[in-house]
Amino acid sequence: MECRRLTEDGAMLAREAIGRIKIRKNGSWPSLESIRAFLSEADSILVVATEDGEPIGFALAYxxxxxxxxxxxxxxxxxxxxxxxxxxxxxxxxxxALQSVCAAEGVAKMWVQTAPSNQAAAALYRSTGAREAGSEGEIVFTYPFEGRRDESTIGEAGCRLGCE
Ligand SMILES: CC(C)(COP(=O)(O)OP(=O)(O)OC[C@H]1O[C@@H](n2cnc3c(N)ncnc32)[C@H](O)[C@@H]1OP(=O)(O)O)[C@@H](O)C(=O)NCCC(=O)NCCS
Known part of the structure; x- marks a missing residue:
């Protein structure tokens, strides 16, 4: 298994990773142009894990x-x-890999949210050194912008919280 942060050169692989793993069969894959635009941003991080050259996982961060x-x-x-x-x-x-990027960028803190029911995610975060920060009973609010503008420009999951 290999794992690396992708740059614009990796746009094809990035599209395969997002399409196959995140979007699967329900929804249209992002265009190569939008993937390239994302990867060209210095502050956008896409890490992809591959096995025998095929994408098996991805992580997104900003x-x-x-x-x-x-x-x-x-x-x-x-x-x-x-x-x-x-x-x-x-x-x-x-x-x-995300932590290495953060170290290189002098990042003070990286944070991630997940649902209390997502035991796999919580175990993964704990086992990679994250500490639980949210106080008990804390509520996360999201603003669903779907329907306020052209759906096709937002995408199916564009305004939902990443980790649910
Ligand atoms: C959460 C997720 C990304 C974990 O990926 P993974 O590749 O299976 O994780 P790893 O194999 O690297 O696991 C590392 C450690 O995390 C913990 N862990 C991971 N999955 C676990 C599970 N299902 N139950 C308990 N602990 C788990 C373990 O401590 C594990 O170490 P171990 O295998 O030596 O015991 C994966 O389950 C997944 O894609 N879930 C669906 C998407 C999701 O919920 N994402 C998070 C919210 S956005």
Whole structure:
């Protein structure tokens, strides 16, 4: 298994990873242009895990500036490993790769949210060094923008929280 952050050169692989693992059969795959545009942003991070050259997992994260100009933050938005490849270390390897990017960028903190019922995600985050921060009873609100503009530009899951 290999795992690396993709740049624009990896747009084809990125599209395969997002299409096969995230979107699967329900929905249209992103265009190569939109994938390239995403990968060209220095603050957008897409890590892909492959086995024999085929994508088996991906992780998405965003580097963010702080208003006080001090060290940056990283929103770890989403991670998924194809079902047949779980519990073989791909999730851990992708988080290691994200942590390396954060270290290189001088990031102060990376954070990720998940549903209390998502035991696999919580176990993965704990086992890769994350500490639980949310206080008990904390609620996460999301603003669903679907329907406020052309659906096709938002995408099926575009405004939902990454980790549910
Ligand atoms: C969460 C997820 C990404 C884990 O990926 P993975 O490749 O299976 O994880 P790893 O094999 O790297 O596991 C690393 C460690 O995490 C923990 N872990 C992972 N999956 C677990 C599970 N189902 N139950 C308990 N612990 C688990 C274990 O400590 C594991 O180490 P071990 O196998 O040596 O015991 C995967 O289950 C997945 O894609 N789930 C669906 C999408 C999702 O819920 N994403 C998170 C929210 S966005």
């Amino acid at each position: 580097l963010l500036d702080r208003v006080d100009g001090n060290r940056r933050m990283c929103l770890f938005y989403e991670i998924e490993v194809a079902e047949a490849h779980r519990r073989r270390g791909a999730g851990r390897a992708m988080i290691d």
